[in-house]
Each structure stands twice: as C-alpha cells, then as structure tokens.
Amino acid sequence: xxxxxxxxxxxxxxxxxxxxxxxxxxxxxxxxxxxxxxxxxxxxxxxxxxxxxxxxxxxxxxxxxxxxxxxxxxxxxxxxxxxxxxxxxxxxxxxxxxxxxxxxxxxxxxxxxxxxxxxxxxxxxxxxxxxxxxxxxxxxxxxxxxxxxxxxxxxxxxxxxxxxxxxxxxxxxxxxxxxxxxxxxxxxxxxxxxxxxxxxxxxxxxxxxxxxxxxxxxxxxxxxxxxxxxxxxxxxxxxxxxxxxxxxxxxxxxxxxxxxxxxxxxxxxxxxxxxxxxxxxxxxxxxxxxxxxxxxxxxxxxxxxxxxxxxxxxxxxxxxxxxxxxxxxxxx
Numbered sequence: 001x002x003x004x005x006x007x008x009x010x011x012x013x014x015x016x017x018x019x020x021x022x023x024x025x026x027x028x029x030x031x032x033x034x035x036x037x038x039x040x041x042x043x044x045x046x047x048x049x050x051x052x053x054x055x056x057x058x059x060x061x062x063x064x065x066x067x068x069x070x071x072x073x074x075x076x077x078x079x080x081x082x083x084x085x086x087x088x089x090x091x092x093x094x095x096x097x098x099x100x101x102x103x104x105x106x107x108x109x110x111x112x113x114x115x116x117x118x119x120x121x122x123x124x125x126x127x128x129x130x131x132x133x134x135x136x137x138x139x140x141x142x143x144x145x146x147x148x149x150x151x152x153x154x155x156x157x158x159x160x161x162x163x164x165x166x167x168x169x170x171x172x173x174x175x176x177x178x179x180x181x182x183x184x185x186x187x188x189x190x191x192x193x194x195x196x197x198x199x200x201x202x203x204x205x206x207x208x209x210x211x212x213x214x215x216x217x218x219x220x221x222x223x224x225x226x227x228x229x230x231x232x233x234x235x236x237x238x239x240x241x242x243x244x245x246x247x248x249x250x251x252x253x254x255x256x257x258x259x260x261x262x263x264x265x266x267x268x269x270x271x272x273x274x275x276x277x278x279x280x281x282x283x284x285x286x287x288x289x290x291x292x293x294x295x296x297x298x299x300x301x302x303x304x305x306x307x308x309x310x311x312x313x314x315x316x317x318x319x320x321x322x323x324x325x326x327x328x329x330x331x332x
Contacts, residue, residue, distance in 0.1 A: 015133075019082045022075040029068035033076045036064060038207030041084050043190035043199060045103045048095070049139075050087040051186055052102050053195075055207050057110035057145065061119035061126070063210030070122060077126055081134055088137070101139035103185045107195055109145040109174075113249070113331055114235045115209060116149070120156050128160045136164075140185065143171045144178035144195070147332065148249075148256035148305070155251055234261075234328040239269055239317040241324050247313040249331070251278075256305045259332045260287075260313065261298050268293040269325045270316035273301075277309040289316070292327065 022030065038055035045051050064073050084102070092100045143150075150171070158166055172178050179188065179196040191197020192204070209231075230236070239245040252258065252275075262271045273287035286303035305311065315327045 015078060015082075018075050019079050022079045025075075029072050030076075032210075033064055033068055033072050034205075036060070036205060036207060036210055037073070037076055038205045039077075040080060040204040041087060042192060042202045042204060043186065045186045045190070047100075049091055049100055049102065050084060051190070052084060052104045053192065053202075053204055054104070054106040055109075055204065056106050057108040058207030059119065060115055060207065060210045061122040062115070063119075063212070065122050067210055067213060070125065073122070074126060074129065077130065081130060085134075085137070101137055103139050104141040105182060105186075105195070106141065106143045107145055108143060108147060108150055110207075111147050111150060111153075112233065113149050116153050120153065123157060124160045127157065131160070131162050131165055138165060138168050141165075141169045142178070142181060142185070143169060144176075144182070145174050146171055147174050148252055148258060149331065151251045151253050152249055230328075233330050234263075235330060237315055237327050237329065239315045239325045239327055242318055242321045244318060245315045245327075246274075247315075247329065249311045249313075252305050252309060252311045254306060254308045257302055258286075258305060258311055259300075259302045260329060261300045261331075262292055262313070262327065262329045263296075263298045264292045264294055264325060264327050266294055267320075267323060267325050269327050270314075270319070271299065271327070272314045272316070273303055274312045274314055275305060275307070275309050276312065277307045279308075286311070 038058050039053065041050045041052050043051050061073065088100050088102070092098060154171070170181070172181055179191070182188075182191055182195070182197075186197075188197045190199060192199050192202035194202070194206075235247075237245050237247055249258075258273070260273065269292050270289050271287075271292050272285060272289040275284045275286050276282070277284065284307075286305070287301050290299055292299060303311075313329055313331070315325075317325050
C-alpha cells in the first residue's frame with residue numbers, strides 16, 4: 001500500500017504539482033468550488049491540534065461537479081489536506097512529537113435526501129482517494145446532528161472506507177447533545193457558533209445547493225433535472241397510469257421520527273406512508289391513505305418509527321387508467 005501511495009503522490013496523480021496549480025488557479029470554476037465547498041480547518045482541539053470541519057449536510061458535490069468538474073473539486077479537497085497536513089506537522093515540530101492526528105467534526109444539519117443521493121458517487125470517489133493516500137491521520141470523527149436518513153446514506157458510503165477509519169467514527173443523531181460530545185475534544189470557545197460553540201470568526205462556507213447554469217437539452221439532461229430537487233426542495237416522482245410508485249428510505253432506525261410533505265400541482269393521487277419491518281418483513285401503515293389534489297395543497301405530517309425498517313412513501317394511481325400523474329414530496 002505504501003508503494004502505491006508514493007506512486008500516486010509523485011507519479012500517477014502528481015499531488016504537489018496539482019496543489020501548486022490549484023493554489024494559483026483563479027478561474028471562475030475554481031472560485032465557485034472555493035465559495036461553495038463547506039469544509040475546512042478551524043481552531044484547535046484540547047491537544048493543540050487543528051480541527052477539521054465538514055458541513056456535509058449542506059454539501060452539494062454533484063452540483064459542484066456539474067458546474068465545474070470532478071477534477072476541480074478533488075483538487076480543492078487535496079489542497080485542503082495539504083494545508084491541514086502542514087498545520088499538523090507544524091504542531092508536531094513545535095512539540096517534538098510525531099504522528100499527530102486530526103479531530104474531524106462532520107455536521108449533517110440540512111442533509112437532504114435528493115441532494116445527498118445525487119452526490120454519493122462523487123463522495124465515494126473522494127473518500128476512497130483520500131483514505132488510501134492519507135492514512136492514519138484521523139484521531140476521531142464525530143458525525144453530529146445526523147437526521148434519520150443518514151443511516152441509509154452511510155450504508156452506501158461506508159464500504160469504501162478502511163476498517164480502521166470506520167472504527168474511529170462516532171455518529172450522534174439530531175436529538176443528541178452534540179456539544180457535550182464535542183466538548184470532550186474541543187473547548188466550546190474553539191467551536192464555530194453555527195455548531196453551538198462561541199467562536200464567531202469561522203470562515204468555512206455555508207454550502208447549499210449549487211445553482212444549475214446548464215440549459216435543459218437532451219433526454220439525459222431532462223432526466224437528470226427530474227431526479228434533482230427543485231428550488232423549493234421538493235423531489236418529483238412520476239406515477240404511471242394504473243400503478244403504484246414507492247419511494248423507499250432503507251435502514252431507518254427504531255425511534256426515528258420522519259417528517260414529510262407531499263402534494264400535487266395538477267390532478268390527484270393517493271398518498272400514504274408504510275413501514276416494512278427489517279426483521280419480520282411485516283408491513284405497518286404509518287400514515288393512512290390521503291388523496292392529494294391540487295386544490296388541497298400540501299399535506300404535512302410526522303410519523304414515529306418504533307421498529308427498524310424501510311419507510312415507503314407510497315403514491316397510488318391504480319384508480320386512474322388513463323392518466324399518469326406527477327407527485328411532489330420532501331422529507332426531514
């Protein structure tokens with residue numbers, strides 16, 4: 001593994017050359033990535049080491065890749081690792097220590113299903129590259145304010161991570177006291193105010209959905225646009241005439257609370273929420289069938305998941321054999 005890492009660093013990827021080129025890059029694409037990638041190093045932990053923060057709940061990797069390229073995005077990630085490594089080495093030299101490691105805090109507030117699932121492929125490529133070529137730099141990773149949908153997303157991301165890396169990850173749900181956990185490693189005065197600390201001078205970008213500047217053209221672009229969240233945050237699902245369309249959220253943990261909003265802007269369709277229990281396969285209706293109509297507007301609700309399983313948003317158009325419908329939904 002070490003030989004492969006050295007070859008990647010100096011030959012196949014040319015890490016230092018890419019970092020220097022990125023540092024000098026002032027193109028519109030580079031500026032867009034720097035402005036929208038919500039990660040960076042800020043403050044110090046209780047050992048005196050710099051802390052890496054990733055506001056992954058608002059990260060739109062797929063949007064950055066669409067508007068620039070994956071190479072632009074990964075160059076910025078590598079540059080951040082390069083500067084972070086320099087900070088770690090500076091602390092190590094000052095203390096006469098060796099092999100100092102990062103406290104990494106990942107904030108998942110604002111995580112949206114559509115934006116996250118569109119970005120999984122790019123995230124996995126990034127994680128695989130960084131995990132393979134920057135080993136043994138992680139002290140602990142705190143994943144905080146994780147909503148219920150993260151359990152499904154993490155299952156798609158975690159296989160690309162080294163086992164040692166996975167063992168250092170601690171996940172706190174949205175209702176957990178994340179500052180109590182963070183405070184074991186970082187003084188609240190060193191934690192950004194947007195995370196619950198008192199530091200007001202953190203300049204890590206807030207992130208958010210990257211505006212789409214691409215014009216809708218061919219069939220592929222139209223399909224991609226349909227799969228992406230709208231500006232109002234709603235996802236769309238096409239329900240063919242005479243059929244049922246389920247949108248599934250797998251691996252929802254027991255004790256989770258799922259909030260939903262559903263609507264149609266034309267015609268009508270029946271809507272319900274169903275749980276399929278993981279162990280028994282039994283089905284339980286969490287929200288009774290309601291007919292969504294354009295006149296009715298938004299239907300909102302919250303359901304409690306008492307047993308772990310798959311949550312299905314069910315859109316039922318079996319009563320209409322002549323017309324397909326488009327339903328809209330969002331979850332939190």
